[in-house]
Amino acid sequence: CSRIHNKPTFSQTVLLQNLYVNPQNSAKSADGSHLVVANVSDEEMQEHYDNFFEDVFVECEDKYGEIEEMNVCDNLGDHLVGNVYIKFRREEDAEKAVNDLNNRWFGGRPVYAELSPVTDFREACCR
Amino acid sequence: PSKRSRRRKPSLYWDVPPPGFEHITPLQYKAMQAAGQIPANIVA
DSSP states (O other), X not given: OOOOOXXXXXXXXXXXXXXXXXXXXXXXXXXSSSOOOOOOOHHHHHHHHHHHHHHHHHHHHHHHXXXXXXXXXXXXXXXXXXXXXXXXXXXXXXXXXXXXXXXXXXXXXXXXXXXXXXXXXXXXXXX | OXXXXXXXXXXXXXXXXXXXXXXXXXXXXXXXXXXXXXOSOOOO
Protein backbone atom coordinates (compact mmCIF):
# COMPACT_ATOMS: atom_id res chain seq x y z
CA CYS A 1 0.00 0.00 0.00
CA SER A 2 1.34 3.39 -0.99
CA ARG A 3 -0.39 5.03 1.99
CA ILE A 4 -1.52 7.68 -0.45
CA HIS A 5 -5.21 7.57 0.16
CA ASN A 6 -7.73 9.85 -1.43
CA LYS A 7 -9.47 12.16 0.97
CA PRO A 8 -12.80 12.98 -0.58
CA THR A 9 -14.64 16.24 -0.01
CA PHE A 10 -17.97 14.48 0.16
CA SER A 11 -18.59 10.93 1.24
CA GLN A 12 -21.10 8.88 3.13
CA THR A 13 -18.30 7.07 4.89
CA VAL A 14 -16.39 8.24 7.93
CA LEU A 15 -13.06 6.79 8.99
CA LEU A 16 -12.18 6.86 12.69
CA GLN A 17 -8.50 6.06 12.89
CA ASN A 18 -7.20 3.53 15.41
CA LEU A 19 -10.33 3.86 17.49
CA TYR A 20 -10.57 0.25 18.60
CA VAL A 21 -7.84 -0.93 20.93
CA ASN A 22 -7.81 -4.71 20.97
CA PRO A 23 -6.89 -5.90 24.47
CA GLN A 24 -5.00 -8.85 23.01
CA ASN A 25 -2.99 -6.64 20.67
CA SER A 26 -2.09 -4.18 23.38
CA ALA A 27 -1.00 -7.06 25.57
CA LYS A 28 1.41 -8.10 22.82
CA SER A 29 2.95 -4.69 22.37
CA ALA A 30 6.70 -4.81 22.84
CA ASP A 31 7.59 -1.15 22.63
CA GLY A 32 6.80 -0.47 26.27
CA SER A 33 3.99 1.94 25.48
CA HIS A 34 1.34 -0.47 26.72
CA LEU A 35 1.01 -2.19 30.01
CA VAL A 36 1.22 -5.93 29.71
CA VAL A 37 -2.16 -7.33 30.57
CA ALA A 38 -2.23 -10.94 31.66
CA ASN A 39 -4.26 -13.43 29.63
CA VAL A 40 -7.26 -11.88 27.97
CA SER A 41 -9.59 -14.76 27.19
CA ASP A 42 -11.45 -15.03 23.91
CA GLU A 43 -14.74 -14.58 25.73
CA GLU A 44 -13.53 -11.38 27.37
CA MET A 45 -12.23 -10.22 23.99
CA GLN A 46 -15.61 -10.81 22.39
CA GLU A 47 -17.42 -9.04 25.19
CA HIS A 48 -15.01 -6.11 25.02
CA TYR A 49 -15.51 -5.89 21.27
CA ASP A 50 -19.30 -6.17 21.51
CA ASN A 51 -19.41 -3.38 24.07
CA PHE A 52 -17.18 -1.23 21.91
CA PHE A 53 -19.21 -1.84 18.76
CA GLU A 54 -22.52 -1.12 20.44
CA ASP A 55 -21.18 1.96 22.17
CA VAL A 56 -19.88 3.47 18.93
CA PHE A 57 -22.81 2.44 16.75
CA VAL A 58 -25.56 3.62 19.10
CA GLU A 59 -23.81 6.89 19.90
CA CYS A 60 -23.17 7.77 16.25
CA GLU A 61 -26.63 6.79 15.08
CA ASP A 62 -28.30 8.75 17.88
CA LYS A 63 -26.14 11.83 17.42
CA TYR A 64 -25.42 12.07 13.71
CA GLY A 65 -27.92 10.05 11.70
CA GLU A 66 -28.86 6.72 10.23
CA ILE A 67 -25.99 4.30 9.71
CA GLU A 68 -26.02 1.85 6.80
CA GLU A 69 -22.94 -0.10 7.73
CA MET A 70 -20.16 -0.09 10.28
CA ASN A 71 -16.90 -2.02 10.12
CA VAL A 72 -14.01 -2.40 12.51
CA CYS A 73 -10.59 -3.25 11.11
CA ASP A 74 -8.78 -6.15 12.70
CA ASN A 75 -5.74 -5.68 10.51
CA LEU A 76 -2.46 -5.25 12.35
CA GLY A 77 -0.91 -2.74 9.95
CA ASP A 78 -0.25 0.36 12.01
CA HIS A 79 -2.23 2.62 9.69
CA LEU A 80 -5.19 0.23 9.80
CA VAL A 81 -5.32 -1.32 13.23
CA GLY A 82 -8.53 -0.53 15.05
CA ASN A 83 -9.84 1.65 12.25
CA VAL A 84 -13.59 2.04 12.29
CA TYR A 85 -15.51 2.78 9.09
CA ILE A 86 -19.03 4.08 9.44
CA LYS A 87 -21.17 4.47 6.36
CA PHE A 88 -24.06 6.86 6.90
CA ARG A 89 -27.15 6.94 4.74
CA ARG A 90 -26.63 10.65 4.06
CA GLU A 91 -23.46 12.56 3.17
CA GLU A 92 -24.52 15.50 5.34
CA ASP A 93 -24.62 13.25 8.37
CA ALA A 94 -21.13 11.93 7.62
CA GLU A 95 -19.78 15.45 7.33
CA LYS A 96 -21.46 16.51 10.56
CA ALA A 97 -20.06 13.42 12.29
CA VAL A 98 -16.47 14.13 11.18
CA ASN A 99 -16.63 17.72 12.34
CA ASP A 100 -18.06 16.88 15.72
CA LEU A 101 -16.09 13.69 16.40
CA ASN A 102 -12.78 15.44 15.83
CA ASN A 103 -13.48 17.41 18.96
CA ARG A 104 -14.46 14.51 21.19
CA TRP A 105 -12.61 12.08 23.44
CA PHE A 106 -12.97 8.35 23.21
CA GLY A 107 -11.59 6.08 25.91
CA GLY A 108 -8.94 8.54 27.02
CA ARG A 109 -7.79 9.48 23.53
CA PRO A 110 -8.86 12.10 21.01
CA VAL A 111 -10.91 10.86 18.04
CA TYR A 112 -9.24 11.16 14.63
CA ALA A 113 -12.07 11.38 12.11
CA GLU A 114 -11.98 11.96 8.36
CA LEU A 115 -14.09 11.18 5.31
CA SER A 116 -13.19 7.97 3.51
CA PRO A 117 -13.72 7.09 -0.17
CA VAL A 118 -14.83 3.55 0.71
CA THR A 119 -18.47 2.87 -0.06
CA ASP A 120 -18.41 -0.86 -0.68
CA PHE A 121 -16.51 -2.70 2.03
CA ARG A 122 -16.26 -5.92 0.03
CA GLU A 123 -14.40 -4.02 -2.67
CA ALA A 124 -12.21 -2.10 -0.26
CA CYS A 125 -8.61 -3.16 -0.50
CA CYS A 126 -5.51 -1.27 0.37
CA ARG A 127 -2.93 -1.80 -2.37
CA PRO B 1 -28.97 -15.80 25.92
CA SER B 2 -27.80 -12.22 25.97
CA LYS B 3 -30.10 -9.31 26.36
CA ARG B 4 -29.64 -6.28 24.16
CA SER B 5 -30.79 -2.87 25.16
CA ARG B 6 -30.90 -0.03 22.70
CA ARG B 7 -28.84 2.20 24.94
CA ARG B 8 -26.42 1.11 27.59
CA LYS B 9 -25.70 4.06 29.84
CA PRO B 10 -23.36 5.56 30.59
CA SER B 11 -20.93 5.01 27.76
CA LEU B 12 -17.68 3.31 28.68
CA TYR B 13 -15.68 5.28 26.16
CA TRP B 14 -17.28 8.41 24.82
CA ASP B 15 -16.06 11.73 26.16
CA VAL B 16 -13.49 10.15 28.48
CA PRO B 17 -10.41 12.42 28.37
CA PRO B 18 -6.88 11.20 29.07
CA PRO B 19 -5.97 11.55 32.75
CA GLY B 20 -4.46 14.98 33.35
CA PHE B 21 -5.88 16.49 30.15
CA GLU B 22 -9.42 17.12 31.33
CA HIS B 23 -8.93 20.86 31.02
CA ILE B 24 -8.13 20.98 27.29
CA THR B 25 -10.15 20.08 24.22
CA PRO B 26 -9.38 17.12 21.94
CA LEU B 27 -8.45 19.64 19.22
CA GLN B 28 -5.91 21.31 21.51
CA TYR B 29 -4.60 17.88 22.50
CA LYS B 30 -4.04 16.89 18.86
CA ALA B 31 -2.33 20.21 18.19
CA MET B 32 0.01 19.48 21.11
CA GLN B 33 0.73 16.03 19.70
CA ALA B 34 1.48 17.52 16.33
CA ALA B 35 3.84 19.98 17.99
CA GLY B 36 5.63 17.14 19.80
CA GLN B 37 4.64 18.36 23.24
CA ILE B 38 3.02 15.07 24.18
CA PRO B 39 3.64 11.59 22.76
CA ALA B 40 1.41 10.60 19.86
CA ASN B 41 0.65 7.05 20.90
CA ILE B 42 -0.42 6.81 24.45
CA VAL B 43 -3.10 4.27 25.18
CA ALA B 44 -5.12 5.04 28.25
